[in-house]
Amino acid sequence: MSDSSIPTTAIAIAAAVSEGSVSATDVLEAHLAVIDHGESEIHAFNEVMVDQARATAADVDARIAAGETVGPLAGVPIALKDNMCTRGVATTCSSKILEGWKPPYDATAVERVTAAGAVAIGKTNLDEFAMGSSTENSAFGPTKNPLDTTLVPGGSSGGSSAAVAAGFAPLALGSDTGGSIRQPAALCGVVGFKPTYGAVSRYGLIAFASSLDQIGPFTTTVADAATLFDVIAGHDPRDSTSIPETLEATVPHLDDGVAGLRVGVVSELMGTGDLAEGFEPEVLAQTRAAVDALEAAGASVQEVSVPSTIYGLSAYYLIAPAEASSNLARYDGVRYGHREAGAANTAGMMKASRTAGFGPEVKRRIMLGTYALSAGYYDAFYGKAQKVRTLIIDDFARAYEHVDVLISPTSPCVAFPFGSKDDPLSMYLNDVATIPSNLAGHPAISVPFGAGRDGLPVGVQVMGPLLSEARLMAVGAVLEAANPGKATA
Amino acid sequence: MLTTDDVAKVADLAMLDVSAEELATFTPQLAAILEHAADVEALDLADVAPTHHPYPLVNVFRDDVLDDAMSDVRDEALAAAPDAEAHQFKVPPALGEEM
Numbered sequence: 001m002s003d004s005s006i007p008t009t010a011i012a013i014a015a016a017v018s019e020g021s022v023s024a025t026d027v028l029e030a031h032l033a034v035i036d037h038g039e040s041e042i043h044a045f046n047e048v049m050v051d052q053a054r055a056t057a058a059d060v061d062a063r064i065a066a067g068e069t070v071g072p073l074a075g076v077p078i079a080l081k082d083n084m085c086t087r088g089v090a091t092t093c094s095s096k097i098l099e100g101w102k103p104p105y106d107a108t109a110v111e112r113v114t115a116a117g118a119v120a121i122g123k124t125n126l127d128e129f130a131m132g133s134s135t136e137n138s139a140f141g142p143t144k145n146p147l148d149t150t151l152v153p154g155g156s157s158g159g160s161s162a163a164v165a166a167g168f169a170p171l172a173l174g175s176d177t178g179g180s181i182r183q184p185a186a187l188c189g190v191v192g193f194k195p196t197y198g199a200v201s202r203y204g205l206i207a208f209a210s211s212l213d214q215i216g217p218f219t220t221t222v223a224d225a226a227t228l229f230d231v232i233a234g235h236d237p238r239d240s241t242s243i244p245e246t247l248e249a250t251v252p253h254l255d256d257g258v259a260g261l262r263v264g265v266v267s268e269l270m271g272t273g274d275l276a277e278g279f280e281p282e283v284l285a286q287t288r289a290a291v292d293a294l295e296a297a298g299a300s301v302q303e304v305s306v307p308s309t310i311y312g313l314s315a316y317y318l319i320a321p322a323e324a325s326s327n328l329a330r331y332d333g334v335r336y337g338h339r340e341a342g343a344a345n346t347a348g349m350m351k352a353s354r355t356a357g358f359g360p361e362v363k364r365r366i367m368l369g370t371y372a373l374s375a376g377y378y379d380a381f382y383g384k385a386q387k388v389r390t391l392i393i394d395d396f397a398r399a400y401e402h403v404d405v406l407i408s409p410t411s412p413c414v415a416f417p418f419g420s421k422d423d424p425l426s427m428y429l430n431d432v433a434t435i436p437s438n439l440a441g442h443p444a445i446s447v448p449f450g451a452g453r454d455g456l457p458v459g460v461q462v463m464g465p466l467l468s469e470a471r472l473m474a475v476g477a478v479l480e481a482a483n484p485g486k487a488t489a
Numbered sequence: 490m491l492t493t494d495d496v497a498k499v500a501d502l503a504m505l506d507v508s509a510e511e512l513a514t515f516t517p518q519l520a521a522i523l524e525h526a527a528d529v530e531a532l533d534l535a536d537v538a539p540t541h542h543p544y545p546l547v548n549v550f551r552d553d554v555l556d557d558a559m560s561d562v563r564d565e566a567l568a569a570a571p572d573a574e575a576h577q578f579k580v581p582p583a584l585g586e587e588m
Contacts, residue, residue: 211543243544334570351505367503391534
């Protein structure tokens with residue numbers, strides 16, 4: 001932040017705005033100035049919501065002037081991944097098929113951050129329909145990594161991670177289907193958290209793979225991630241997969257520490273055996289250093305095998321495309337989005353609209369999913385993948401009999417150059433460490449820890465069983481305090 | 490082994506037009522992904538139950554009452570449609586001539 005009177009973390013901004021020492025409008029204008037300076041090079045946003053954000057900030061200031069208590073995110077700018085519906089503001093999924101579409105309603109997560117006083121500042125770029133690990137699949141051009149603009153920011157929520165890393169907003173929301181929050185967080189040197197499946201409502205999140213998708217925060221600190229998670233989490237009757245039980249707040253557990261905690265290092269994700277290929281030695285070294293830091297803080301450490309994780313990638317790349325092929329059938333040019341002109345009949349119009357509207361990666365996954373679900377192949381592909389999902393859940397359950405959390409690298413590598421993974425399969429291999437948590441529905445957090453190749457940030461992943469978010473925040477806070485790369489990240 | 494004919498058929502099922510050039514690109518890419526996914530053949534899955542959903546929720550119901558929350562957005566929703574008439578979505582003839 002160039003304006004030194006504006007605090008950098010969401011917690012500090014909300015405190016300052018709430019006590020009246022700085023206005024939400026001043027906070028917003030300071031961030032708009034940073035965006036104005038850097039956005040043309042980074043391209044984190046599909047749209048900066050300048051007018052709407054100014055109106056929201058003015059409303060926050062008016063409420064504070066009237067003596068109201070605004071909420072835990074009072075006046076904090078937040079960037080929203082452009083696959084979350086915002087009423088009256090274009091929501092595109094970075095796809096030509098939804099270009100210019102303005103939803104008639106807000107996503108529940110958007111409603112909740114706004115109710116907590118946050119100021120939505122813009123819609124962030126993503127791989128088209130969240131399918132990718134680099135934002136190179138965006139129909140509107142890639143986002144660049146603010147740490148080095150020749151490198152990808154990761155994906156699919158690359159716009160959200162870049163926005164936080166570049167100081168465009170202290171908070172962002174992303175969605176994580178196979179690692180799309182955690183991997184870009186790792187590559188941009190910020191905190192990224194995927195909650196338990198069902199902890200955050202998916203209402204208004206445009207569906208990719210419905211049994212895997214989950215909304216979560218990008219932040220610069222673990223405490224901010226806990227604060228934002230506590231705001232967006234909780235039951236929503238508009239999402240039938242939303243967890244009905246009351247969820248534990250995570251903020252009170254930030255200082256719990258790790259004394260006596262049992263930490264497991266996932267041997268299959270530490271560059272040995274079948275998955276050895278692709279794990280950079282510096283990434284593995286930092287992950288081991290992070291484990292040592294937890295041990296020094298009082299945790300006990302053991303190596304743990306989660307054998308079926310090596311099949312996670314295969315199961316994921318059948319299940320996610322299968323669900324996507326079904327979810328994306330709704331884009332047919334009838335009710336919203338792009339309609340190709342000139343077709344003589346409805347079926348022809350639908351086919352022409354889909355062909356013109358979807359990019360190559362989306363078409364690839366729709367075809368893969370259609371194939372995996374088609375007669376004669378369902379049992380061999382989709383049915384088998386769902387059984388592998390059970391094996392992974394069972395393996396995790398066995399591991400959690402002996403340990404409280406599991407550790408691995410978030411991404412096998414640090415940020416990579418544009419165009420360097422042009423073969424789809426090599427891009428998919430990026431998700432090998434993040435996918436198992438999605439298949440199991442478990443929470444996982446990526447915390448920056450030290451530097452890897454070329455001084456680029458490394459993300460360490462902490463995984464836990466269902467609804468262990470408070471524990472993950474406590475572990476994340478310890479790693480954050482011990483992070484040797486703090487000064488550069 | 491996946492053939493270009495297989496991919497052409499799948500594209501048609503998925504309501505996508507794929508050119509011969511695209512077929513030549515997509516076919517080996519999809520074949521490579523399916524080949525990678527075939528590593529699950531090594532697993533004995535005969536007695537394993539499939540997981541459809543990661544959190545154990547079943548039969549999620551709500552009371553059968555009208556939710557008015559979206560009642561005021563009909564015009565907004567129709568305004569986003571490529572074509573609309575008389576408060577309905579409008580499409581080309583369903584039984585029109587083949588393209």
